[in-house]
Amino acid sequence: xxxxxxxxxxxxxxxxxxxxxxxxxxxxxxxxxxxxxxxxxxxxxxxxxxxxxxxxxxxxxxxxxxxxxxxxxxxxxxxxxxxxxxxxxxxxxxxxxxxxxxxxxxxxxxxxxxxxxxxxxxxxxxxxxxxxxxxxxxxxxxxxxxxxxxxxxxxxxxxxxxxxxxxxxxxxxxxxxxxxxxxxxxxxxxxxxxxxxxxxxxxxxxxxxxxxxxxxxxxxxxxxxxxxxxxxxxxxxxxxxxxxxxxxxxxxxxxxxxxxxxxxxxxxxxxxxxxxxxxxxxxxxxxxxxxxxxxxxxxxxxxxxxxxxxxxxxxxxxxxxxxxxxxxxxxxxxxxxxxxxxxxxxxxxxxxxxxxxxxxxxxxxxxxxxxxxxxxxxxxxxxxxxxxxxxxxxxxxxxxxxxxxxxxxxxxxxxxxxxxxxxxxxxxxxxxxxxxxxxxxxxxxxxxxx
Amino acid sequence: xxxxxxxxxxxxxxxxxxxxxxxxxxxxxxxxxxxxxxxxxxxxxxxxxxxxxxxxxxxxxxxxxxxxxxxxxxxxxxxxxxxxxxxxxxxxxxxxxxxxxxxxxxxxxxxxxxxxxxxxxxxxxxxxxxxxxxxxxxxxxxxxxxxxxxxxxxxxxxxxxxxxxxxxxxxxxxxxxxxxxxxxxxxxxxxxxxxxxxxxxxxxxxxxxxxxxxxxxxxxxxxxxxxxxxxxxxxxxxxxxxxxxxxxxxxxxxxxxxxxxxxxxxxxxxxxxxxxxxxxxxxxxxxxxxxxxxxxxxxxxxxxxxxxxxxxxxxxxxxxxxxxxxxxxxxxxxxxxxxxxxxxxxxxxxxxxxxxxxxxxxxxxxxxxxxxxxxxxxxxxxxxxxxxxxxxxxxxxxxxxxxxxxxxxxxxxxxxxxxxxxxxxxxxxxxxxxxxxxxxxxxxxxxxxxxxxxxxxxxxxxxxxxxxxxxxxxxxxxxx
Numbered sequence: 001x002x003x004x005x006x007x008x009x010x011x012x013x014x015x016x017x018x019x020x021x022x023x024x025x026x027x028x029x030x031x032x033x034x035x036x037x038x039x040x041x042x043x044x045x046x047x048x049x050x051x052x053x054x055x056x057x058x059x060x061x062x063x064x065x066x067x068x069x070x071x072x073x074x075x076x077x078x079x080x081x082x083x084x085x086x087x088x089x090x091x092x093x094x095x096x097x098x099x100x101x102x103x104x105x106x107x108x109x110x111x112x113x114x115x116x117x118x119x120x121x122x123x124x125x126x127x128x129x130x131x132x133x134x135x136x137x138x139x140x141x142x143x144x145x146x147x148x149x150x151x152x153x154x155x156x157x158x159x160x161x162x163x164x165x166x167x168x169x170x171x172x173x174x175x176x177x178x179x180x181x182x183x184x185x186x187x188x189x190x191x192x193x194x195x196x197x198x199x200x201x202x203x204x205x206x207x208x209x210x211x212x213x214x215x216x217x218x219x220x221x222x223x224x225x226x227x228x229x230x231x232x233x234x235x236x237x238x239x240x241x242x243x244x245x246x247x248x249x250x251x252x253x254x255x256x257x258x259x260x261x262x263x264x265x266x267x268x269x270x271x272x273x274x275x276x277x278x279x280x281x282x283x284x285x286x287x288x289x290x291x292x293x294x295x296x297x298x299x300x301x302x303x304x305x306x307x308x309x310x311x312x313x314x315x316x317x318x319x320x321x322x323x324x325x326x327x328x329x330x331x332x333x334x335x336x337x338x339x340x341x342x343x344x345x346x347x348x349x350x351x352x353x354x355x356x357x358x359x360x361x362x363x364x365x366x367x368x369x370x371x372x373x374x375x376x377x378x379x380x381x382x383x384x385x386x387x388x389x390x391x392x393x394x395x396x397x398x399x400x401x402x403x404x405x406x407x408x409x410x411x412x413x414x415x416x417x418x419x420x421x422x423x424x425x426x427x428x429x430x431x432x433x434x435x436x437x438x439x440x441x442x443x444x445x446x447x448x449x450x
Numbered sequence: 451x452x453x454x455x456x457x458x459x460x461x462x463x464x465x466x467x468x469x470x471x472x473x474x475x476x477x478x479x480x481x482x483x484x485x486x487x488x489x490x491x492x493x494x495x496x497x498x499x500x501x502x503x504x505x506x507x508x509x510x511x512x513x514x515x516x517x518x519x520x521x522x523x524x525x526x527x528x529x530x531x532x533x534x535x536x537x538x539x540x541x542x543x544x545x546x547x548x549x550x551x552x553x554x555x556x557x558x559x560x561x562x563x564x565x566x567x568x569x570x571x572x573x574x575x576x577x578x579x580x581x582x583x584x585x586x587x588x589x590x591x592x593x594x595x596x597x598x599x600x601x602x603x604x605x606x607x608x609x610x611x612x613x614x615x616x617x618x619x620x621x622x623x624x625x626x627x628x629x630x631x632x633x634x635x636x637x638x639x640x641x642x643x644x645x646x647x648x649x650x651x652x653x654x655x656x657x658x659x660x661x662x663x664x665x666x667x668x669x670x671x672x673x674x675x676x677x678x679x680x681x682x683x684x685x686x687x688x689x690x691x692x693x694x695x696x697x698x699x700x701x702x703x704x705x706x707x708x709x710x711x712x713x714x715x716x717x718x719x720x721x722x723x724x725x726x727x728x729x730x731x732x733x734x735x736x737x738x739x740x741x742x743x744x745x746x747x748x749x750x751x752x753x754x755x756x757x758x759x760x761x762x763x764x765x766x767x768x769x770x771x772x773x774x775x776x777x778x779x780x781x782x783x784x785x786x787x788x789x790x791x792x793x794x795x796x797x798x799x800x801x802x803x804x805x806x807x808x809x810x811x812x813x814x815x816x817x818x819x820x821x822x823x824x825x826x827x828x829x830x831x832x833x834x835x836x837x838x839x840x841x842x843x844x845x846x847x848x849x850x851x852x853x854x855x856x857x858x859x860x861x862x863x864x865x866x867x868x869x870x871x872x873x874x875x876x877x878x879x880x881x882x883x884x885x886x887x888x889x890x891x892x893x894x895x896x897x898x899x900x901x902x903x904x905x906x907x908x909x910x911x912x913x914x915x916x917x918x919x920x921x922x923x924x925x926x927x928x929x930x
Contacts, residue, residue, distance in 0.1 A: 002793050003526055003718075004800045005879035011800075014807040014880065023799040026806055026824050029667035030699045036795070037700055040568050044790025047530045054784065058539025060554030065542035074771055075545050081467040083495055091513035092506035095527050098724040100519070101857055103848070103911040106453075107509035108723035111502070114456050117929040121489050127927055130724065133580035136771040144624075166771040173742070173767035174587070177594060177626020219482060250485045263771070272535075273555050274545025274772025275580070276726030288925065294724065299921035302906075305452055307913040311921040317583070317620035318862070322629040327620035330581035330714065334722030344456055344498050345466040348490040353469045356479065363477035381480070395548075402551065411546055434473040 064271060064408055068436035070365075072385045072427025073213070073411035074135065074164050075274055076266040078244065078354070079431050080342070084268040087341040088334055098294075098330070102309045103301075108333065109308035112296040115340040122246050122343070123260040124253020125282035129293035131336040132328065135263025136170035138279025139163070139207060139240055141292045141326055142259040143171050145283070146205035146236040147178065148290045148325065154204040154235075158184040158195055162212030163240060165416040171207070188417045192218050196229030205259075206230045209240040210252065214378065214413070214425060215362075215385030220250040227256025243267050243280065243339075244358065245383045247351035259283045268342025269335050278332035278339060289315060292326030357430035358384035361437060365428055368441040375444065378423070385427040387413060387420065394424045397444070405443045407436075452913075453504045457929045460491040466498055508912045509723070510856050516882050520828045520859035520871025521615065521663055523693045523715035525801075530788065531718065531781035540780050545772035549758050555776065556757035560746040562730070562783045566711055569786075569794065570689075571700025572732030576741040576762075577774040582690055584769060585710025585729030586621035586657070591766040592708055592733065592740040593655045593684045594625055599764065602682070605654035609678075611640050613664055613863045618657045618688060627654060634865060638664040638820045640674055649681035658706070659688035661695070661826035663863040663871065664819075665805065675705025684708065684737075692716045693875070694802055694827035697795030701732075708733045713775075716797075717782035728778040738762065742769040800876035801827040804883060808874055811887045815894045819866055828873035830866050838897035841904055843868040846893055848915065851908035853889035 006014075011023065020026060027035060045053070069077045088094065092107060099105030112130045119128035132138035143157055157180055159168050168185055183198045184190070184206070195206055208226065211217045218226070223239070230237045238259045239252035244266045252260045265277035283291055289312065297311035317324040343351060362384040366377045374391035388410075390397055398409035410427065413420035428437065493501070510517070517524035535541065543555055563575040579585035590608060597605045608622040610629045619629035630648060635641040640658070656678045660668045668674060675685045687701050687709030693716045695701075701709050713719050713728030721727070733741060744759035789797065802825070809829040813821040816831040833843025847857035847870065859871040874883060896903050908914060 002789065002796060003528055004796055004876050006800050006803070006876075010880040011803060014803055018803075018806045018810045020806075020824075023803050026799075026802045027667075027695075027698055028824065029669055030695065031672055031704065034699045034703050036698060037571075037703070039697055039791035039794065041565055041791045041794070042787060044793050045787050047528075047788065050784055050787045051530060051533060053787075054534045054558075054780070055537060055539075057554040057558055058537040060557070061539040061543045062547065062551035063539045063542040064544050064547075065538040069544060071544050071546055073546055077542070077544065079469075083466065083499060086499070087502045089532075090503065090506040092509040092511045093723055094720045095512040096509045096723045097517065097519055097522055097524055097721045100859070101510070101847070101851070102916050103908050103913055104510035104851055104856065105508075105723075106912050107505040107507065110453065110455070110508070111505055111723075113927070114929065116927060117455075117457065118490055120928045124485075133584060133726075133775075134770050134772075136768075137580070137584075164771065166768055169768040170770060173591070173769055174624070176591060176766070177624070179626070217483060219480075221482070246485070247488070248479070248485065249483050254485070270541040270777070271544050272541050273543040273552070273776035274774075275770070276775040276777050288927070295927050297921040297924075298926040299917045299924075301913040301916050303914055305913050307452075307916045309916050309918050309921050311918065311925065311927065317616035319616070320620070321616045322619035322623045324616065324620040324623070327583040327587055327617050327624050328581075329583045329615075329617050330721075330727040331725040332580075332722075333724030333726075334720075335726055337723070341498070341502065344491050344493060344501075345495065346469075346490075347465045347492045348488045349465055349492070350467055350469055351488070351490065356476075357469060357472055359479055360472050360474050360476045364474035367477075381483070398548065408544065408547060408551070430469055437474065 067406045067408060068432065069408040070410050070426045070440060071408050073425055074263060075271055076429055077271060077431055078266055078429050080268050080270065081345045083345050084338055084341045088338045093337055094334060102307065106307060109296050111337050111340060113298065113308050115336045116296060118340055118343045119280050119282050122243060123241065123282040124251030125260050126285040127288055128280065128282040129291055129295050131332045132279030132281050132293055133332060134275065134277055134279045136167040138261035138281045139167045140171045140174035141281060142238040142261045143175060143205060145259065145287065145290050145292060149236060150204050154202050155179055156181050156183065156203045158198045158203055158206040160192055160195055160208045161185040161188040161190060162214060163207055163209045164213050188419060193222055193226055196226050199230055199233040199235050201233060203233055203235045205236040205238050207238040211242060211245055211383040214387045215382040216380045217383055220255045223255035244355050248355035264339045267339035269338050276332055276335050278335035288312065290325060293328050293331060354430050358428060361428035361432050362386065365426060365437045372445050384429060385425055387423050387425055389423045393422055401443055405439060407440055407443065455929050456491045456501055459497055459501065460493055462492060464492045464494050466493060466495040515854060516878055516886055517856040518858050518872050518874050520873045521690055523873060523875055525718055525875040526877035527718050527720040528785060531784045534784040535777045535780045553757055556746050558783055559779060560748050560757050562779055563746060565786050566730050567732055570709060570732040571702025573735035574738035574741060575730055575732045576745050577730050577779055578742045578769040579710060579729030579731055580770055580775050581725060581727040581729045582710055582712045583617040583621055585731045586617055587624055588731050588742050588766060588769050589686045589708040589710060590621055590625035590627060592737055594627060595740055595766055596737060597654055604651060607652045608654055609648055609656040612865050613662045614657060614659055615688065615690060637669065638666040639669050642670060646677060649677060653681055653683045655684035655686055657686040657688060659691055661691045664830050665825040665828035666820055666823055667826055671704055690715065691827060694798055696798040697791065698798045702734060708737055713778050713782040718785045719778045719781040726775050726778055728775050728782060739764040740766060742766050797876050804874040804876060804878060805829055808872055808883060812890055815891055828871060830863065831870045831872060832866065833868045833870045835894055835897040838901055840901060841897040843870050845904035845907065849893045849904045849907035850889060852910045855886055855889060
């Protein structure tokens with residue numbers, strides 16, 4: 001396969017127009033000793049051969065389409081309506097570039113404008129950008145935005161230990177050259193309301209995930225109290241949220257958040273081994289000039305017709321260069337389109353129903369596990385994930401679940417939290433049937449002796 | 451024929467997809483946790499499909515026609531890539547499943563790491579970066595940490611040529627370092643004298659796009675990398691323009707220490723209207739332990755071969771959650787395997803041939819500041835017509851839309867006034883290139899005979915020129 005239409009005759013005609021005798025002559029600027037090296041790569045395959053090989057390779061994966069999955073921890077196995085994949089498969093969306101020529105990119109620009117509107121409404125915020133790479137980098141960008149609110153004069157950041165461990169790692173990676181100090185994420189036992197007490201006049205922001213990594217919900221009254229305490233220090237409150245939970249739960253925007261960031265995969269994007277997905281990023285209108293990423297805005301054309309363009313580009317790298325609010329250029333536009341299509345397909349009622357199904361199934365599973373000797377469901381209100389202390393190492397239990405029952409078990413919390421050794425994080429979505437849940441519980445019950 | 455906003459076709463009570471009934475006993479959901487109704491659209495599935503199909507028809511795309519955006523490498527995106535990424539064993543795989551359940555995915559990632567390392571001449575590759583700029587940030591953080599590990603904390607400057615993409619200085623700032631601009635010389639190369647003058651003990655390294663955004667291969671590349679290394683710095687390669695030299699030369703052999711590869715350019719994954727992309731990062735052996743992790747490692751051989759995660763010992767840390775844009779990695783892997791070594795080299799040869807053909811045929815009418823040189827995959831012409839001084843690059847770009855083409859990149863690079871940066875890629879036929887040339891030549895004639903046709907262009911697009919000042923002033927960024 002080559003995907004190159006030029007024939008030898010075409011090449012001869014073009015070379016003549018250029019005035020050289022061979023295509024290789026066009027590379028005379030490349031140092032001769034390093035020109036046309038041997039490439040030790042596998043030989044070319046036909047489409048039939050490579051797709052057959054990849055089909056075999058993909059079957060070495062125990063994917064969650066073919067078996068029950070109780071694994072969440074930041075990536076969720078939701079049902080994706082066929083219409084969502086239909087929309088993102090349209091060539092005109094999939095094979096377009098960033099809409100630099102708005103006159104012939106209105107499809108992408110209007111879809112982004114609608115996505116921004118839906119995210120703002122879902123999170124209860126004023127404004128959304130067009131997307132970040134994922135929930136973790138959206139969180140890092142939120143921290144950097146908070147730093148810029150204080151012109152980098154504040155250098156302390158408070159992170160909740162209930163913030164996804166990988167998000168905390170990415171925040172630290174992104175900001176390692178910025179001379180920051182971090183506090184708050186040393187102990188998972190610290191209740192979120194204590195985080196505000198770590199806030200001082202040097203603190204730029206407090207980052208809280210709700211529901212947190214263990215699935216626990218901080219109710220609106222608690223979130224409002226935290227927001228008030230954080231704001232009393234002059235700092236910003238960044239809330240990382242699960243977008244499907246917002247189909248049901250009071251959104252962070254109604255509880256005082258200044259930035260709401262999170263992982264948008266659950267909205268119509270395939271698990272795809274963790275990417276591509278999208279990071280959503282919503283904020284208050286008065287911070288828009290400090291925000292990162294692209295933003296579509298409404299305007300009119302010369303004939304007075306409504307149209308859409310990217311706006312406030314003076315924040316961005318291609319205009320502002322070293323003074324830009326972020327270096328982001330390529331984002332996750334097609335994944336944001338999937339999110340918008342998903343929210344449209346379900347509508348407010350459908351999204352609430354999906355969230356309620358997640359809630360009911362997870363609570364049914366928790367209720368059944370509570371009756372199992374040796375297992376302890378951790379206390380507290382939760383959405384669709386919860387922690388369970390187990391009588392055996394989680395890795396052993398998961399191995400048994402997979403080998404004997406073909407079940408993908410939960411997340412081993414001991415990997416990130418030493419104090420949660422032998423605790424597992426279990427997740428249910430609307431895709432988990434009662435039969436699957438019962439099978440999991442029966443398997444866990446049998447595992448005490450197994 | 452404006453398409454209304456989805457919110458404007460919403461009607462209370464309509465719905466698209468219906469979730470299944472609940473098959474477990476419902477649990478209590480505390481009232482104080484419940485939100486009020488969300489004003490999301492309420493539409494039937496057919497209304498939704500028509501809305502998005504009509505929106506899609508307002509877009510220009512590679513599958514519609516030539517997309518000669520300079521430095522964007524808008525080549526055709528093979529459909530086999532899409533079929534591969536949609537295989538359930540890839541698309542429905544959870545990123546946190548244990549390696550025993552994901553050996554196929556890990557094998558693919560390991561294979562891609564190895565192939566990109568071989569193509570680039572690097573010792574190790576991380577697939578974590580989601581895009582070019584993400585790779586740049588990782589690369590600069592690697593350079594910073596490498597210097598720190600050697601006790602060299604005074605190196606706070608990154609040299610960036612004035613022809614660079616804006617992401618280069620922006621990534622430098624994000625990494626906590628200072629970008630210092632280096633001018634280009636008369637032949638479009640890095641000015642060696644100015645470079646030498648800047649090379650002191652404050653310099654952490656140089657970011658170099660090669661071929662650069664003028665479409666020119668750096669004529670003194672080995673001298674540039676030698677000078678930077680001699681001064682104690684490292685050289686970052688911006689791989690945005692790698693399509694020109696794919697299989698033609700290995701950057702790692704020419705003194706580049708760390709470089710990102712835009713999988714959504716060179717390796718044919720679709721741009722998606724702005725993303726997702728992939729920014730795989732290659733490094734020399736000296737920097738292998740600094741890569742963002744985890745990366746995939748292999749042990750054993752034949753039927754005993756097993757793949758697992760490994761976190762590099764001095765790594766800069768995790769760059770995103772999970773393992774990179776895996777679906778994009780599947781597409782890039784599929785593409786490389788379909789082309790093989792000779793096919794990859796043919797990509798660069800035909801991309802460069804096509805660009806030189808356009809340059810040769812257009813330079814008689816449109817000035818090409820470096821037209822005396824052989825260009826690589828792209829070239830920068832000027833949207834200036836001698837006998838029509840009122841005409842600007844923007845007018846020519848917009849008029850191309852009326853001829854059915856996407857315009858080239860305009861007003862970039864910043865160092866060429868009225869820049870029109872043209873990159874045809876290897877996947878365009880001679881007939882398409884000739885039609886594009888004919889259009890640009892016709893526009894040059896119109897610029898003199900009917901300049902208003904250019905000033906008022908585009909005429910044939912869904913909307914005409916849009917008021918960006920109004921958009922920025924009124925800032926309507928969500929539906930009312």
